[in-house]
Amino acid sequence: MNKNKRLITKKLVQIWGEEALLLKYIDNWDYVEYNENASAVVFINPYLKESERIAFFGFIRFPNETESALWLFKKISEEAKKLGATRLVGPLNYSTWFSYRWMTEGWNKVRTWPEPNNERYMAEVVKQLGFTEYLEYFSSIIPVSNDEKHKKSKKKYENALSEGFKFKRYKGRKIKSILNKIYKISTEVFADKPLYSPISRIMFKKIYVSSFKKIDPIVDLCLYKNKPVGFSFFYENPYEKKILLWKTVALKKEYQGYGLGSAFRYLVHQYAIENNKSYVMQLLMHVESKSKQLIADGEVIKKFALFSKKI
Secondary structure: OOHHHHHHHHHHHHHHOHHHHHHHHOOOEEEEEEEOOEEEEEEEOOOOOOOOOEEEEEEEEOOOOHHHHHHHHHHHHHHHHHOOOOEEEEOEOOOOOOOEOEEEEOOOOOOOOOOOOOOOHHHHHHHHOOOEEEEEEEEEEEEOOOOHHHHHHHHHHHHHHHOOEEEEEEEHHHHHHHHHHHHHHHHHHHHHOOOOOOOOHHHHHHHHHHHOOOOOOEEEEEEEOOEEEEEEEEEEOOOOOOEEEEEEEEEOHHHOOOOHHHHHHHHHHHHHHHOOOOEEEEEEEEOOOHHHHHHOOOEEEEEEEEEEEEO
16 A cells, blocks of 8 residues: 555544444555545446446535535546446445445434434435445334234244254353354355445454444354254443344255244344343344344334446
8 A cells, every 4th residue: 555545544543433444455556636525536346246336436525515526426436437337326335245235214213323324414415426236234123012914934943943943042251252154154155235245354353343332242152963054143232221223134045944043033133122122223224134024023213325337
């Protein structure tokens, strides 16, 4: 990395925190700045498995005024074209393993981590500039209760146990001992997701370990014949303790259809019941995701999107 990019990276770390350090490990990015309140990074991820050449814009900020937004996105588009892109997508910080998406509905709802908390005007500005919603996401919430849905998921859990599946729980920093297993499952399960690109084991572990500074996570690991086949990741909302946040559920394809998603649901909701939580909230679900069936009985309270434009 040249001296100029090192200085830019240092500046962005001061603004955006540790995540901006990822710029030290990638090559294809450029920084554009209108003034101290309007700037962005343009990325090309060479490992992206898409049919067209996509550039991402990320680490982006701009005020609610026309001149700076027009200049910024004009410059972003120019830099993206120089990098050979035919489509611009964002906000996304290089890879979907890092921060991405803007909230489009739900600012007055529950504050959580790590959902985006952008200003309302940002999505409207890019729409006015010709961007459209490229991928959509939602967060859903359900009151905790020992209802019929919970009883049915308990039966799925018991059936899974009778068929030889086992579930082992890890809390807090003990999760470090299974990060290699989580990495292997995650990189296999998420490989066919939109805008996926691979991530190194080292970087994956850094992302997980850095989250321990903000939350006290719990992982339920599912095993079959002592082989890890899936996991569920959840934690107490750091901003509202009565809410349990269910961030991830991942199952290898060959073990889908065994009711293991419902078994994970039972374990999450049972933990919530036993620990006096009022709600379980599942975060940032892709609208097209099959796993959204797990929370079909919940209320959608927030929506998010990635935006795209041909350039």
